[in-house]
Amino acid sequence: MKLNKWQLPLTLVFFISGILLVSVLNSLAASYHTRWHQKNQNLVALIQTQEKIIGRLEEDIEKTRTSLARSQEVLAAGKEELQNLQEKLSELKVQAGLVEAIGPGIVITLDDNRKGAEATQAKNPGQFQAGDFLIHDKHILYIVNELRVGGAEAISVNDQRIVTSSDIRCVGPMILVNTTRLAPPYTIKAIGNPDRLGSVLEMQDSEYNILKMAGFPVNLEKKSKVVIPPYKGSYQFTSAQPKEE
Amino acid sequence: MDNAKKWQIPIFITFLLLGILLSVQFRTQQNFLGDLSLQKSDDLVLMLKKLHDKRGELEKGLRELEQQQRSLQADVNARETLAESLKNESEQLKMALGLTPVRGPGITITITTESPMVYLDLVDIINELWASQAEAIAINDQRITPWTSIYWNKTNLTLTINGKEILYPCTIKAIGNQDKLESGLRLLGGILDDLAIYKVYPVIKRVEEIELPAAPPPTLNYLQKSAS
Structure with missing residues (x-):
């Protein structure tokens, strides 16, 4: 009976340990299950390719936006220049007698x-x-x-x-x-x-x-x-x- | 006390092992969550699909931006072409109006002090030069424009151009075809013969490169472009 005093807890502990050990081994075994792992590797490779392409696209979009903004500025500034030129020419045409x-x-x-x-x-x-x-x-x-x-x-x-x-x-x-x-x-x-x-x-x-x-x-x-x-x-x-x- | 010691050590060891096992299990779980390849395939497929959709949207967006950029660039180019043609036309009109300094081959006509030239002789000479297709004319570096006034100032008794006295020797410079200009002046019964009657003998010289200054821009107060 003296022995029983610590046998019960110990049994319990070992029981729990056993369960834990199995669960650890299980998850390890699962993660290296070849077929499943291989399939995921392929998916991951595809995901990474897509991510790279998306990264490049985002860069291109940013660059295009920048150059678009620059063209818009050039065009806006040019509009004023063009207007000045047109006004100047129109004045010259009056002076040169090209209009009534x-x-x-x-x-x-x-x-x-x-x-x-x-x-x-x-x-x-x-x-x-x-x-x-x-x-x-x-x-x-x-x-x-x-x-x-x-x-x-x-x-x-x-x-x-x-x-x-x-x-x-x-x-x-x-x-x-x-x-x-x-x-x-x-x-x-x-x-x-x-x-x-x-x-x-x-x-x-x-x-x-x-x-x-x-x-x-x-x-x-x-x-x-x-x-x-x-x-x-x-x-x-x-x-x-x-x-x- | 003896009894207690007897089971304390194994229990201690057991709990230690248990602790290690727990932490290993936790670490495994952590790796499991961090590594994509350890995720459920269904989730990965879903993720891939979402990425694919996003890529499609980005490609579409980029195409639109590039299209915009192309049409904008076409506008920029068209504007530059237009600006260029406006500048060219303005430059030509400024030359025609005598508002740009010009150079080119032509002739010079020099009249010295002794000649009793009258202002109408100058008007005649200039008219003859225009008739001989002169492209630009100046009298003593006063460029001839549509607004040039040549007259006899009765108060000062001076030959006057644009309000300034014409000093002798008076040189008329004309750019154009030298043969045409000279033969126009030397026409039988033409301007030189007329001037000779009054003993005015201008000296005509061909010059390969004549430079004529620009006239100041006119101030027009009455002339308006008609509305039509």
């Missing part, structure tokens, strides 16, 4: 002096010179120059816009402006300060006044609104090129 212009100014009409010619021919056929009664290229050229002196900002002759390089000359009895044939009556329009333009044109020795004194049917009208058509020619440069500063 509008503004206050004057309208001058000149015509050949037919009445004077008939009268002289009737009265004094010996002294009659037909050229004395015609409007010549020089008349128009000098009036255009006077308009420029008067601060004209846009000029046209019979709807031919006068630009920097416009030439006014005659071929026989024909007046050419921008190499386009014009016929009388001639209408010269100018945009600018109407009073200033008028005062230059009506000076004693102005070309306009000389024609008026000589009896040509001329007319000058100040207007609050003059419309001048655009230049239809082209600006071409073959000899001149911009000088780099």
Whole structure:
């Protein structure tokens, strides 16, 4: 009976130990069960591959987002630059006469002096010179120059816009402006300060006044609104090129 | 006391072993949880499926971003092309308006002090040069623009261009085809013959490289683009 005192607990302990031992061995055995383990190894390999791909994709997405943001910035900044360029070009087009212009100014009409010619021919056929009664290229050229002196900002002759390089000359009895044939009556329009333009044109020795004194049917009208058509020619440069500063 | 000692030692040893066993078991369990290959296959399959779905979404997202990037880049390129053409056209118009310094071959026409030249002679010469397809003209380094005013200042009795006195010798420089420019001036009954009547004998020289300065930008107060 003395022996029994410790036999029971010891038995109990061994019993529990045995159970534990079995469970440990079981779990160890289970973890190394080959077939099951092999299958999981394959799955794990697949999982790892996917994880690597996902990692790369996430990197690519981040990079693309960054470059996208940069492109957006460039585009936004460019929009402003583009707008500036467009505004500048549009201003230049107005100055270069490539668009229809509008503004206050004057309208001058000149015509050949037919009445004077008939009268002289009737009265004094010996002294009659037909050229004395015609409007010549020089008349128009000098009036255009006077308009420029008067601060004209846009000029046209019979709807031919006068630009920097416009030439006014005659071929026989024909007046050419921008190499386009014009016929009388001639209408010269100018945009600018109407009073200033008028005062230059009506000076004693102005070309306009000389024609008026000589009896040509001329007319000058100040207007609050003059419309001048655009230049239809082209600006071409073959000899001149911009000088780099 | 004797009896107690007799069972104390084995009990002690037993509990010690028990403790070791417990800790080993716990460690095994821990490894089991940390190692993917020790998880249940079903869980792994589920995880793989989720990863697969995520990958699909990411690929789709990346494709969309790249598509956006491509179209944006096309916009950037188109904008650059447009900007380039705007710049070119502006440059050309600035040249035409005399707002850019230019260089090129051409001729110079020099008129000395003694000649009783009048301002209209200058207007005639310039008109003749434009008719001979001059591309740019300057008088004494005053570039000719659509707003250049040439006149006789009656108060100071000076030949004036853009409000400044024209000093002698007066040199007119024109860029363009030299043959055309010179033959235009020398035309029979042309401008040189006219000037000779008044004993004005300009000296014409061909120059391989003429440089003309730019005119200041104009201030236009009345001219407006029509609304149409």
